[in-house]
Amino acid sequence: MKHSFLDRLRHRKHLVLLLTLVSTIVVQPLAPRFLAGLVIYDVMRSLVVLTVFFIVFQRWRDRLVALVIGVPVFAGSWAPYILPDRFEAALGVIHHSFLVAFLGFAVAMISRGILERKVVRADDVIGAICGYLLAGIVWANLYLLVELFFLGSFSVHQNIAGQLPSRYARQSLFADYSFATLTSLGSGDIIPNSSPATTLTWLEAMFGQFYIAVILAQLVGLRLAHGLQQRDPKSE
Numbered sequence: 001m002k003h004s005f006l007d008r009l010r011h012r013k014h015l016v017l018l019l020t021l022v023s024t025i026v027v028q029p030l031a032p033r034f035l036a037g038l039v040i041y042d043v044m045r046s047l048v049v050l051t052v053f054f055i056v057f058q059r060w061r062d063r064l065v066a067l068v069i070g071v072p073v074f075a076g077s078w079a080p081y082i083l084p085d086r087f088e089a090a091l092g093v094i095h096h097s098f099l100v101a102f103l104g105f106a107v108a109m110i111s112r113g114i115l116e117r118k119v120v121r122a123d124d125v126i127g128a129i130c131g132y133l134l135a136g137i138v139w140a141n142l143y144l145l146v147e148l149f150f151l152g153s154f155s156v157h158q159n160i161a162g163q164l165p166s167r168y169a170r171q172s173l174f175a176d177y178s179f180a181t182l183t184s185l186g187s188g189d190i191i192p193n194s195s196p197a198t199t200l201t202w203l204e205a206m207f208g209q210f211y212i213a214v215i216l217a218q219l220v221g222l223r224l225a226h227g228l229q230q231r232d233p234k235s236e
Contacts (some may be wrong), residue, residue, distance in 0.1 A: 029043055118222070140171070182208040
């Protein structure tokens with residue numbers, strides 16, 4: 001029974017990652033409102049990194065690279081609880097930079113795995129969704145880096161501008177902006193106000209459309225090819 005459970009889990013590994021990602025995204029804007037919510041959110045973010053590490057990176061070389069990149073992510077995430085506030089900006093740069101590299105690497109591995117598939121499975125579709133969500137998180141952290149390096153790169157609506165000084169609220173704001181841009185829905189609350197911010201915005205919008213077009217075409221093509229192969233008597 002134990003082996004059968006592990007086997008089912010291995011074939012639904014991206015479902016585990018998807019549930020972890022969705023839970024973290026849902027908790028992010030709600031965390032500051034609850035007692036110890038910020039700590040819980042940091043725990044969940046660390047859980048996302050661990051889940052990505054064990055599920056996405058299967059080859060030992062990929063895991064070695066991911067481990068080197070992932071350690072600074074943990075350090076930058078938990079160090080603010082220990083170090084004085086004056087190190088917050090530097091820790092933010094470290095954390096967001098390595099998180100962009102780590103999750104960007106994960107998106108590349110997920111995409112490569114899908115493009116190398118000969119037969120599409122349900123878990124591959126879920127993996128494509130995970131890659132899409134991870135890409136949104138990558139761009140959110142890129143926006144945070146731009147704002148840290150070029151203060152005032154984004155014009156924020158006055159009703160929410162007071163949230164920018166808070167590290168957690170700032171992450172939530174740019175996550176919302178990132179997913180609105182990735183899905184081409186647009187956001188009127190945050191407007192790019194500098195060249196780096198504008199460039200990243202249209203690059204993300206293009207990436208979102210490109211990702212859906214290429215990955216969806218691959219999945220549909222594999223599904224059609226598999227269906228035709230099953231119907232072809234010569235394939236038996």
